[in-house]
Amino acid sequence: MPQNRGRNGFVLSFFVLGTVLPLVFNELRYFGRVADAIGRLVDAVSQWIWVIWPTWIFMLGTEDTAMTIVTLLLAALLNGLWYAAVATTLWYTAVLLKRLVRFAQKT
DSSP states (O other), X not given: OOOOHHHHHHXXXXXXXXXXXXXXXXXXXXXXXXXXXXXXXXXXHGGGHHHHOTTGGGGGGOOSHHHHHHHHHHHHHHHHXXXXXXXXXXXXXXXXXXXXXXXXXXX
């Protein structure tokens, strides 16, 4: 199968986004107590937490700083893989829809 730079870049950008989001959300959780606007953002995002950050459940078992860092790194990588899987699904869904449109235009 030939390399598709567009698809690879799309999936890689989703992977990077998914890897960075747990770090951002973890920091927002701490700084959200100070800034009310950030706190409201975290509340709005919390309704979609299983889609945006499915590995948040790992953070429940952390008690000290070292365990939090290790768990956050693991959660960030797994979240990046989740985002890469979603990006791959979106890419191939778009390809399928384009093929269906071309097929419908031919008939």
